[in-house]
Amino acid sequence: MASFEVNGKAAKVDAEPDTPLLYVLREDLQLNAAKFGCGLGQCGACTVLVDGEPVFSCLMPIAMVEGKKVTTLEGLGSAENPGALQRAFIEEQAAQCGYCIPGVMMRAAGLLKKTPNPSDAEIRDALLPNLCRCGTHMRILRAVRRAAKA
Amino acid sequence: MALTPGDGVVVVVVDALAPVDAVGELGAVACDHAVSDDVAKATASASLRVGFIGSPFRARAAKWPALACDCRAPAAFEPGLEPVGAGGGRPAAGLSAPESARNPIAREPLRPKLLQYAVRRIPVVVALVLASAGIGGCAPAMAPIDPAARSAYDPGLVAQGAALAALGNCRACHTARNGQAFAGGEPMHSRFGTIYSTNITPDPETGIGRWSEEAFRRAMRKGLRNDGDHLYPAFPYDHFTRVTDEDIHALYAYFMSLPPVSSTPPHNALAFPFNLRIGNALWKRLYLHEGPRPPDPAKDATLARGEYLVEGLAHCGACHTPRNFLQAEKRDRAYDGGDLEGWHGYAINAKNAAPIPWEREALASYLRNGYHPWHGASRGTMGIVTRELANAPEADVNAMAAYAASLMGPADPARRSRGRALARTPLARNAGAASSASAVLYETACLQCHDGSRELPFGGVPLAYSLGLNGESPRNLINVIVHGLDPAPGDTSPMMPGYAGALNDGEIEALVQWLRENLTDKPRWDGVAALIRESRAMNADMLLFPPGGTGADPAAQPARN
Numbered sequence: 001m002a003s004f005e006v007n008g009k010a011a012k013v014d015a016e017p018d019t020p021l022l023y024v025l026r027e028d029l030q031l032n033a034a035k036f037g038c039g040l041g042q043c044g045a046c047t048v049l050v051d052g053e054p055v056f057s058c059l060m061p062i063a064m065v066e067g068k069k070v071t072t073l074e075g076l077g078s079a080e081n082p083g084a085l086q087r088a089f090i091e092e093q094a095a096q097c098g099y100c101i102p103g104v105m106m107r108a109a110g111l112l113k114k115t116p117n118p119s120d121a122e123i124r125d126a127l128l129p130n131l132c133r134c135g136t137h138m139r140i141l142r143a144v145r146r147a148a149k150a
Numbered sequence: 151m152a153l154t155p156g157d158g159v160v161v162v163v164v165d166a167l168a169p170v171d172a173v174g175e176l177g178a179v180a181c182d183h184a185v186s187d188d189v190a191k192a193t194a195s196a197s198l199r200v201g202f203i204g205s206p207f208r209a210r211a212a213k214w215p216a217l218a219c220d221c222r223a224p225a226a227f228e229p230g231l232e233p234v235g236a237g238g239g240r241p242a243a244g245l246s247a248p249e250s251a252r253n254p255i256a257r258e259p260l261r262p263k264l265l266q267y268a269v270r271r272i273p274v275v276v277a278l279v280l281a282s283a284g285i286g287g288c289a290p291a292m293a294p295i296d297p298a299a300r301s302a303y304d305p306g307l308v309a310q311g312a313a314l315a316a317l318g319n320c321r322a323c324h325t326a327r328n329g330q331a332f333a334g335g336e337p338m339h340s341r342f343g344t345i346y347s348t349n350i351t352p353d354p355e356t357g358i359g360r361w362s363e364e365a366f367r368r369a370m371r372k373g374l375r376n377d378g379d380h381l382y383p384a385f386p387y388d389h390f391t392r393v394t395d396e397d398i399h400a401l402y403a404y405f406m407s408l409p410p411v412s413s414t415p416p417h418n419a420l421a422f423p424f425n426l427r428i429g430n431a432l433w434k435r436l437y438l439h440e441g442p443r444p445p446d447p448a449k450d451a452t453l454a455r456g457e458y459l460v461e462g463l464a465h466c467g468a469c470h471t472p473r474n475f476l477q478a479e480k481r482d483r484a485y486d487g488g489d490l491e492g493w494h495g496y497a498i499n500a501k502n503a504a505p506i507p508w509e510r511e512a513l514a515s516y517l518r519n520g521y522h523p524w525h526g527a528s529r530g531t532m533g534i535v536t537r538e539l540a541n542a543p544e545a546d547v548n549a550m551a552a553y554a555a556s557l558m559g560p561a562d563p564a565r566r567s568r569g570r571a572l573a574r575t576p577l578a579r580n581a582g583a584a585s586s587a588s589a590v591l592y593e594t595a596c597l598q599c600h601d602g603s604r605e606l607p608f609g610g611v612p613l614a615y616s617l618g619l620n621g622e623s624p625r626n627l628i629n630v631i632v633h634g635l636d637p638a639p640g641d642t643s644p645m646m647p648g649y650a651g652a653l654n655d656g657e658i659e660a661l662v663q664w665l666r667e668n669l670t671d672k673p674r675w676d677g678v679a680a681l682i683r684e685s686r687a688m689n690a691d692m693l694l695f696p697p698g699g700t701g702a703d704p705a706a707q708p709a710r711n
Binding site: 019020039040041042050053054056058063110128129 | 587591593594
């Protein structure tokens with residue numbers, strides 16, 4: 001049994017301690033924004049915030065999340081009422097296939113929390129661990145800049 | 151002694167109640183001693199000496215007749231000058247009786263008193279005095295050359311120089327992050343402060359554009375600048391002094407053929423008295439053994455070539471040998487492993503603890519490719535070395551590997567068969583019950599890549615093979631866990647996510663100790679918590695190394711990221 005907080009709400013999940021956080025989010029809590037990509041911490045599609053820090057949820061055993069605060073993309077806003085970062089991504093149309101975007105947005109959310117007005121270099125550095133195969137990188141950069149200004 | 155205060159002389163009077171190695175400490179202590187009367191008198195006399203007065207280490211002191219500026223005014227030195235300490239504590243000419251002569255403690259046997267002295271913080275009469283303002287010149291300045299009059303170099307010679315520069319890893323220190331290749335400005339840290347590397351592009355004003363080949367050779371052999379002043383041994387002239395004239399000729403041609411970059415590195419930030427370049431004269435007297443060594447006729451050609459490169463231009467000992475506090479390599483502990491710039495250079499002698507013993511072929515492959523499936527990936531400072539060696543002649547890298555393997559010696563049969571068995575054993579997943587958070591983390595995170603199902607660079611090295619876990623220092627293991635391995639831009643390379651954000655210090659420490667206890671037969675580490683804090687504070691960019699390297703095309707040197 002693991003207890004932690006997800007998007008401001010207490011969560012209690014009956015899972016083996018070595019279950020990756022990603023599986024718990026998607027299968028037990030039906031929070032499907034975070035995606036399984038490589039399962040190796042190389043693509044970033046599964047990125048969520050744990051205590052404000054972006055982590056690869058595919059490599060994070062649930063035992064390590066005990067008592068911590070997890071934020072997923074669902075925590076930034078909803079389809080009906082998107083948050084500032086989500087609005088910026090929509091306005092810049094920064095997704096093509098969209099598979100990587102939840103991870104990218106969570107990485108960006110972690111950056112903006114610490115660095116509200118990042119330079120382009122800081123945005124690029126921060127997003128380095130997140131891969132996008134479609135090539136919307138320039139729109140992603142614009143969206144993060146837009147969110148910073150919002 | 152014919153020198154006068156105008157000659158630009160430092161007088162160093164050391165009453166060393168400590169081994170020779172302690173001079174640096176004593177110097178540091180001297181910083182907070184007011185300049186004493188003794189010193190004032192010494193200054194007046196301007197006699198040029200470093201003496202170990204009344205020292206029980208007279209035998210050692212006797213080896214250095216006069217430690218000082220012996221190049222600016224060589225005629226001023228009396229060849230037979232009696233060592234200051236050699237006459238049973240006879241004070242230097244012109245000095246009043248030094249403290250040691252007055253202080254009976256100084257004449258008593260050292261050991262019991264040394265600590266006492268250190269505790270009282272009066273261990274020395276050390277004075278480092280600027281006898282004049284003219285400290286700049288200690289050797290004759292070399293006549294500057296006219297850059298415009300320089301003729302083009304033979305492309306073959308330039309290519310040969312490029313290969314040598316790759317073997318020497320000149321680029322790593324002489325290129326600042328985000329800077330132009332070889333334009334200098336990269337900080338190098340030591341306990342004395344920070345030294346910034348110099349611009350070695352042929353820019354006439356800020357680089358070496360006005361250096362003659364003779365000046366370049368003198369810098370390599372004697373650690374002197376074009377203007378005659380001393381270079382700090384952060385420039386490893388204790389190794390480069392061994393480079394042959396022929397190779398220096400090619401290196402000079404290569405550097406002079408680089409595109410000139412106008413860039414002045416920041417000023418060094420060194421604490422007094424180490425900010426005085428003259429101190430390097432002392433260092434050189436102690437640690438620099440000038441000139442190339444004749445090859446050992448007993449060695450085969452490959453080993454001899456390897457020795458020449460490893461001990462000389464490639465300066466492997468600079469990282470792989472521990473340093474004393476004067477930052478000189480401890481010769482009695484050659485290749486025992488050392489720390490530099492936040493990374494550990496592992497022992498490359500019989501103490502090397504690789505679970506699968508290194509063999510020359512594996513080592514050669516590692517040096518050329520930056521990874522080996524049985525040993526892992528080279529990153530940090532070594533990552534830059536292997537990146538450069540990828541562009542070096544294969545025969546030379548093989549020779550270096552042969553020599554380095556000979557330093558490690560053949561593994562004993564038991565260790566070798568253990569290693570072979572290890573390499574053949576498929577890793578058992580769920581080997582132990584996941585009884586701790588660290589065990590769970592190992593299963594869930596580490597084993598996704600480090601399970602041995604895919605060889606490097608596509609998977610991680612099985613951690614039981616890793617020198618990172620088995621070696622003498624946890625530093626690199628911690629760095630890699632904290633920062634991960636960033637993919638090398640534009641290149642095929644292993645990569646690993648960093649866990650700085652995902653794990654707190656306690657979790658990382660627990661994991662590091664768990665790995666050590668469960669995947670090696672070695673005892674727990676000491677000092678892990680402090681190393682984790684250091685690692686978090688270090689510049690993670692250290693882990694990035696640039697695409698390309700020192701190649702045969704000097705005009706196409708990309709900036710270092």
